[in-house]
Each structure stands twice: as structure tokens, then as C-alpha cells.
Amino acid sequence: MRYAAVTDRLADLGGARWEIHALARALKAEGRDLIELTIGEPDVPTPKALIDVAHAAMKRGRTGYSNGRGEGGLVSALADRYSARLGRPFSRDQFLCLPGTQTALFLTMMALTGPGDEVLMGDPAYATSDGVIAASGAVSVPVPLRPENGFRMRADDVLAALTPRARVLFLNSPHNPTGAILTRDDIAALGKIARDHDLWIVADEVYEDMVYPGATFVSPLSFPELAERTVVTSSISKSHAAPGFRSGWCVGPAEFCARALPLSETMLFGNQPFIADMTEAALRAPSPVAAGMVTRFSRRAALLHAALDGVAGLAVNRPDAGMFALVDIRATGLSGRDFALDLLKHESVAVMPGESFGTTLAGWVRLTLTQPDDVTRAAADRIARHAARLQKA
Structure with a gap:
């Protein structure tokens, strides 16, 4: 067959x-x-208080269909969270809610790449990253993350791997498996490459709340000049010890979300309302x-x-x-x-x-x-x- x-x-x-x-x-x-x-x-x-929110939501009937973008309360919570963290306004139309970071990355790569396109990605990388790239027909182009550089991606290594077929620069910071964090200077240099060569920046930031004392996390979303070419994915799997609930999102330009929304609707048609209510509660307070x-x-x-x-x-x-x-x-x-x-x-x-x-x-x-x-x-x-x-x- x-x-x-x-x-x-x-x-x-x-x-x-x-x-x-x-x-x-x-x-x-x-x-x-x-x-x-x-x-x-x-x-x-998973904190009992969050499970109680999901349980209460199920009991009051929050078990029906959702929509491709996400439940209104959760989308509003995401907009408030990113506006507060990054010091500039994020609107509700800049978010899509999905079952976990993995699904968010799959959606993002499917929306941005196709057969023959290249995605510049750090080597090493999380074990499933190659798959979310290959699914669309795109090709992973490894950029070495060298131990002598603290496993942080360097602009010179990206330039050495760059070809006219490149469409996306894929970042993971804080990084799995190395635990490295890109500095502000790192991201500025990488962002310049993205701007000069018209690349999207896709960033997996699921470990954002897992930063050790003395270290500082910086997102490419912190750079206004990169805002229209950056899509960030994350979830509550790590920050709230809730991997089994599969609740994540992507945040990016409103145009990206509008273009990706039909794909999201085709894949899943929204995540579960009772899990959305739990995620909203998680995002509106510090993680316990x-x-x-x-x-x-x-x-x-x-x-x-x-x-x-x-x-x-x-x-x-x-x-x-x-x-x-x-x-x-x-x-x-x-x-x-x-x-x-x-x-x-x-x-x-x-x-x-x-x-x-x-x-x-x-x-x-x-x-x-x-x-x-x-x-x-x-x-x-x-x-x-x-x-x-x-x-x-």
C-alpha cells in the first residue's frame, strides 16, 4: 500500500x-x-488548586466545543501576561491556544515552511524538534552550539549555515538539553541576521520560568524591531508541573495568527474549555x-x-x-x-x-x-x- x-x-x-x-x-x-x-x-x-479549577469547570459544563483560537478568558490572560512581562501591549489576536508546546511548534512550522525550505536550528536540540520541521517538508540545517561558547548560538555559525533557502531561525532558550540561555547581545546579533535575510524567528520558551539564580532570560519578543517576524511557543507543562494537561500557545504577529488559524481549526478546532479555564487561572497568578x-x-x-x-x-x-x-x-x-x-x-x-x-x-x-x-x-x-x-x- x-x-x-x-x-x-x-x-x-x-x-x-x-x-x-x-x-x-x-x-x-x-x-x-x-x-x-x-x-x-x-x-x-500539578497543584491541587489548578486541578480544582479544571474539575469545577467540568462540573459546570465546560466540556463542549471550543474554537480554533482559544477560549476568550485564556486568550485575555495571555495578552495580559505578555503585555506585563514585555512592557508593550499585546492584543488578543496575537495568540493561538493549542495542546502543548509540541503542537504549537508543529502548527507554526507548518504555517511558515514547506518542501525544500530550510530551518536553521541549534545542534544539539530537543529530540522531537527535527520532526516538527520535517513534517512540512522543510529541512533542518544544524547550527553547532559549541561547549566552548556555553552552548549558545553564535551569529557567525548561523551565517556559515545560511543559504537562500532559509526561511526560519529556530531558537530554544532556555535550552533543552544544555540549559543555556541566550543573552540580549546574542539575540540582537541573531535578530540582525533574521532582518537582513528576511527570516522568521521561532522561539521555544517553555523553560522561561525555570531560570536559575544569577541568570537572566531574554526573549526575542523584547525587541520591537523583531516583533513582526517572531513567533514564540510555550505552555504550562514545566512552569506549573502540568505536562499531562497539554495546554500551550503561540504568540506572534496578528497576521501570522490569522494565517495559521485555519490550519489550527483543521487540526484540532480548539483545546478543551475546562483545561483553558485551568490555564487561565495558572497564568493570572505566580506559579506555586x-x-x-x-x-x-x-x-x-x-x-x-x-x-x-x-x-x-x-x-x-x-x-x-x-x-x-x-x-x-x-x-x-x-x-x-x-x-x-x-x-x-x-x-x-x-x-x-x-x-x-x-x-x-x-x-x-x-x-x-x-x-x-x-x-x-x-x-x-x-x-x-x-x-x-x-x-x-
Whole structure:
């Protein structure tokens, strides 16, 4: 039987990148006692107050159809939030509400790119980013995010990758998997390239509320001169520990939203009203859980650095945000995948190979910071022991 070309484009961009995680889950199901440091899921439950809002909304009948843009209360809350944060007015027609950041990115890329177009994207990148680009027929063009530059995208590297087919510059700050944050100067330089070469800027900012003490987050939306070419996506998945509710949005020029709205209506025809009410409540008050997660994640990043950096040739990258830390394991002589498989086999610790996120992280592994301190410390001890064993061998 014949299938659409999109199935071929996405064939190798799905579950294969989560091989170690899937193997670890299978071993746990068989009764294996192991430490899982693969998936970036908040370490606290969704706040009860938000669940109560969703429950109350369902009880009063907020379970019918919505619309392609989003429920009015939520759209107003988004406009108020971005107007207050960025110090300039945002109108309701600059937002589209969707089930999570992933869907928002899919919609955005489908609206902005087509077959043969190029999207300049950092390498490494979140494991599903290639897929949301390839779905439209566009091509990901990797821009190396170099460790010596703090994993921040540099304008010179973008220019080196630029061709006349480029349509979008895709940013992710705070960044997954590195925890890097683009500075104001970084964005100014990247924005100049976008203006000079008529590129859209698409920014995934889902970790905006996960910034560690001493670091500063800046959005390209902060630059008025970039406003008409910037689309930002985000959600409450991380900031409010609500990944399973799948509630996100995109914000951009009103013209972009008007052009993308029929596509949104074709895909989903709106998100669930009771979840929209919960999201509105979430956005109209400070998150009750974000600050605690930031404190714990930054503490665990420091714990891993103290326990592993310089041990048996390992090097730990200190993140500025998010819920992950990177460990350079190249001194072991193994790839990230082989190290992860070996670590799971001998020490029952599951980590993500750097190769799941791009070629720049070949010989690295990513560790989640969402396990309790004592579990994180135990995992660090096992990783150190394993690296020392490999070094001796």
C-alpha cells in the first residue's frame, strides 16, 4: 500500500531516540531496581488548586466545543501576561491556544515552511524538534552550539549555515538539553541576521520560568524591531508541573495568527474549555511550584558537578536553567549511546545519550535533575564508579 511522503520523512525521527529510556522502563516493569535520569518531568504533582479549577469547570459544563483560537478568558490572560512581562501591549489576536508546546511548534512550522525550505536550528536540540520541521517538508540545517561558547548560538555559525533557502531561525532558550540561555547581545546579533535575510524567528520558551539564580532570560519578543517576524511557543507543562494537561500557545504577529488559524481549526478546532479555564487561572497568578523546582534543580546540578566533574576524565556542564545537566564522557572512549547502555547494564542507571540530541553532543550524556537529592547523589556515585572502571580497563 502507498503512504504519504510525511511518513517517510518522520520514519527515523520518533521513538528510536528514546531507546535507553524505553529499555529502562521495560527493565523496571520486569522488577529491576534502577535509577531513571532520562525524562524531564516535573518532580512535583500539578497543584491541587489548578486541578480544582479544571474539575469545577467540568462540573459546570465546560466540556463542549471550543474554537480554533482559544477560549476568550485564556486568550485575555495571555495578552495580559505578555503585555506585563514585555512592557508593550499585546492584543488578543496575537495568540493561538493549542495542546502543548509540541503542537504549537508543529502548527507554526507548518504555517511558515514547506518542501525544500530550510530551518536553521541549534545542534544539539530537543529530540522531537527535527520532526516538527520535517513534517512540512522543510529541512533542518544544524547550527553547532559549541561547549566552548556555553552552548549558545553564535551569529557567525548561523551565517556559515545560511543559504537562500532559509526561511526560519529556530531558537530554544532556555535550552533543552544544555540549559543555556541566550543573552540580549546574542539575540540582537541573531535578530540582525533574521532582518537582513528576511527570516522568521521561532522561539521555544517553555523553560522561561525555570531560570536559575544569577541568570537572566531574554526573549526575542523584547525587541520591537523583531516583533513582526517572531513567533514564540510555550505552555504550562514545566512552569506549573502540568505536562499531562497539554495546554500551550503561540504568540506572534496578528497576521501570522490569522494565517495559521485555519490550519489550527483543521487540526484540532480548539483545546478543551475546562483545561483553558485551568490555564487561565495558572497564568493570572505566580506559579506555586516553579520557584521550588528552580531551587531543587539548581541544587542538584551543583551536586552533580561536585560529584562528577574531573572524576575519571568526566566533565559536567553547569546549566543556567531547566531540568537537565550534561556530562562529557568522551574520556572513556565510548559514544554516549554505548556509555548509556553500559551504565544501565552494570550500574542500573538510565541516562540519555547525547547523540539523541545531535552530533555536537556525541560522547556526552544528559541527566535529568528531577530525582530527589539522595537518588541523584546515589546515581552520581554509580556513574563515577562506572567511569573509573572504564578508565582502569
